[in-house]
Amino acid sequence: MAKSKKLKKTGRRHPLATLALLGIGLIITGGAYAGINQVSATAEVDMTSASTIEEGRKLFAANCGTCHGMNAEGTPNDGPSLIGVGAASVHFQVGTGRMPLAFQGPQGMVKPKQFTEEQTLQMAAYIASLAPGPEIPDSRFLQADGDAARGSELFRINCAMCHNVAAAGGALTQGKFAPSLMGVDAAHIYEAMATGPQNMPVFSDANLTAEDKADIISYLKYIENETSVGGFKLGSLGPVAEGLFIWVIGLGGLVALTVWVTSKSN
Structure with a gap:
């Protein structure tokens, strides 16, 4: 009896034990890697440091110079000059x-x-060093704790069209579109207002102050996180889309139901 117990105790390991240990090791390694990446992504970057600007220049030359020129002066057919667009424009477009x-x-x-946050900030610092331009917004304007009601009014006047x-x-027009603002980072919303990318007008501080922009961000984050009291949003595309849904899906369903009922009676 003692001998049999000893055999059971010193027997071979369960075949799934190796897989379990491998899985635990992968989870720990992945967690540590994600933690390291998070630290590097949120690391403070000195935008005025000579080393930061130099790293940004190298990244720009390797990845952007073909279209925008090696000195960001622009090219005739491929890319505009970036002199004077500011760090905010780079952070928005690349970020x-x-x-x-x-x-x-x-x-x-x-x-x-394509680039990490640190690399994006380095390129932004390089472009900012060439000429003054809109800066990356201060974090106090990105907290979404402003006046959402006032932000709603400002958004309807300036952005809703x-x-x-x-x-x-x-x-x-011409294949262009205004993108959805749901899920967009607060910094990128602010930067878009400050720099006017593509078809969007520039809302400088003379048009919308930093506090105005913060209130608009508060409104957008409010409607993003608030549940719809009217039920399914249908993409929030307005009464035309909702009416089309009722006519096509609602009436179509009624017609299909009528055909089915009459066919069963026959």
Whole structure:
């Protein structure tokens, strides 16, 4: 009896034990890697440091100089001059993945970012060193704790004609469009207002103060996180889309139900 117990105790390990240990190791490694990346992504970058500007110059020359010129002076057919666009413009365009362009078209499309936050800030610092321009907004204007009601009024007056009153976006001319603002980072919303990318007008501090922009961001984040009291939003594209849905889906369903009922009676 003692011998059999000893055999059981010193027997072979369960075949799934190796897989379990491997899985635990991968989880720990992945967690540590994600933590390291998060630290580097949120690391403070000195935008005025000579080393930061130099790193940004190298990144720009390797990835942007072909279209925008090696000194950001622009080229005749491919890319405009970036002298004077400011750090905010670079942070918006590169941080949203619009730049570098995937292809030439009516406007740059949002896509996965090609650069880390640190690299984006380095290029922004380089462009900012060439000439004055809109700066990356202070974090106190990005907290979404402003006056959402006032922000709603400002948004309806200045932005809703293109982006829709519910910020769902809308079509423009010649294949262009105003994108949805749902899920957009607060810094990028502020930077878009300050720099006027693509078809958007520039809202300088003379048009909308930093506090005005902060209130608009508060409104957008409010409607983004607030549940719809009217039920399914249908994309928040307005009464035309909702009416079309009722006519096509609602009446179509009634017609299909009528045909089915009459066919069963026959």
